[in-house]
Amino acid sequence: MVNINDVARRLGVSRSTVSYALSGKRPISDATKARVHAAIREMDFWPSAAGRALATSSTRIIALLAPMAANATPEVALQFVHGVVQACRASGYDVLMVTGEESFHSVQRLVRAKQVDGFIVLDVEESDPRTQALRDAGAVATLVGMPAEAGDLDCVDIDWAAAGSLLVEELARLGHQSICLVGAPKEAHELGMTYATRFRSGARDSAKTCGVQWVEVAAVNDFFEGVRGVETALEEHPDVTAFVVQHEAAVAPLFAALSNVGAQVPRDYSVVGISIDKLGLNFAPSVSGVRNPSREMTRAAVAMLMDRLETPGREARSLLLAPEYVDHGTAAAPKVAGTPK
């Protein structure tokens, strides 16, 4: 396979000339620059990643830590993976994918072997062992999610509390007086997924402020059980006219339950939630509400990381993305009181 020596020899110039013609790190006459580029194209020369990495001590690879544990939604995880890869490629970086348990133990290995220049960390929990591993290893990293204590690490997340507020306020504005939250599974709270807790807090606070009745159901990791859960809630709280759903994937069992009692959306019930930009085949229902800004988040996360790589010393930053409401026609004013379903 042709290397930089071959190119240099062919042109009768030195290796450094070829190198600089490519990097532009020192002036090269337009004539030779053109000749170099022509030769490179002609000989199909690609600088060896290993040689370059050894010389620069930079691999231009970013590790993506994606645990893919029991608390992540597949669609969202995939959005993030795709988004991170695209954003990194746009900056000339490749992405090393680390999943599962490896996600924790790999930090030290990858840093010490100088396999990667930095880390993007998904599904960050309240007190996430990975944050300490990253600090110990002296890694450059951006967290997607909000740990209790970010410290010197950059973070990006959705303003989940604001999202919860916004949804409840929208329903209240439409005239709903009694709202049911289909929240995250209780495991999410137990595992310290702050997004779930923050969303719930924001929603609860706004419910109180708006003076609406408030009911909560936890989503369950099973379709039929989820259906039953909603049905039970409907029986126990017949006043409920609207639902706020944390996970869009939990909308399908909700719709099934509503359908079982002969109700229609939004005629009989309004449903709002966090909707996901669809990627790939998607047979799931879309709801009005807050769009999960996965693209913006991954872009921001990668941008922060790149910035950190360029300016190693700078102080840590923390970014909360504001939610925006998108209408998909699943929310409307409630039927007037006294019109039973």
Added chain:
Amino acid sequence: MVNINDVARRLGVSRSTVSYALSGKRPISDATKARVHAAIREMDFWPSAAGRALATSSTRIIALLAPMAANATPEVALQFVHGVVQACRASGYDVLMVTGEESFHSVQRLVRAKQVDGFIVLDVEESDPRTQALRDAGAVATLVGMPAEAGDLDCVDIDWAAAGSLLVEELARLGHQSICLVGAPKEAHELGMTYATRFRSGARDSAKTCGVQWVEVAAVNDFFEGVRGVETALEEHPDVTAFVVQHEAAVAPLFAALSNVGAQVPRDYSVVGISIDKLGLNFAPSVSGVRNPSREMTRAAVAMLMDRLETPGREARSLLLAPEYVDHGTAAAPKVAGTPK
């Protein structure tokens, strides 16, 4: 950061001794081997990936080409990604994630820059441009999926035709006389996704062989439209007592449609399909049928690739995994004829 020289100097041995003590590629006395390992642990030495890669011309990185295009199911894609990463790690390889359009153009770049040792290719279509790119670049690769012409490339896939047959036969065995296929979206067929076509063929053939009535509906990439599609099919074909669903994700709209007409599963209708091993939060229904053996597939794909890396010359292999039936309680004997729903 400590390197192999530091370790050697500290012990008063040569670099090669340290290297060989680690690789085991030549006999080292137990005494020095122990001293070396102790020093490595103590000094926290990790061989630099770049140095090693440059010396061995092997990066111990595998590229995973995952287009994540409109024709993939998120849950399944994630299973594959996770499975490939785990399998590669088990063999001491890391995984470079390549998504989207990059999936095609990156082949040449990664091969020529010697960034990776091999490729795992997901969502392989009937005539996939990536196969030619891989051949042109002289890459080592295993395809997950079946192109029309694999040639010298290794492949792994599910025996989709057998899966289709098995499901229809199971329903026929239970006594169903009229079956409806909720197939892949028509885009899947148009885009040359052979899995969809092979599954349908297997199912059709068995329907003919078993002498059952056969109806087909294409899944649509939208919940409500999917519900309407099933409702229409139910009206036009009142004899149908069972459904075969290609994508488990399309089960939710099917259930919603059945619920809308007041029917229950499996009392009024049986439903079988390709069920997915759940990963992460999953609010979707599980159905009886064939389990998508994503773990086995990724394991097999990686094993084939490793084998190829060790034995560069060997002839190409092609592996079709046999489906096995798993019961989740959504299929039963039909109600006797004359008992309308």
Added chain:
DNA sequence: ATGAAAGCGCTAACAC
């Protein structure tokens, strides 16, 4: 504007 040469950290062929 260009060339020469010293590394980057490791492996492996060649000594002994």
Added chain:
DNA sequence: GTGTTAGCGCTTTCAT
């Protein structure tokens, strides 16, 4: 069983 040394392919400092 162990040491010596020549690369692997690139970048970058020091010369000119």
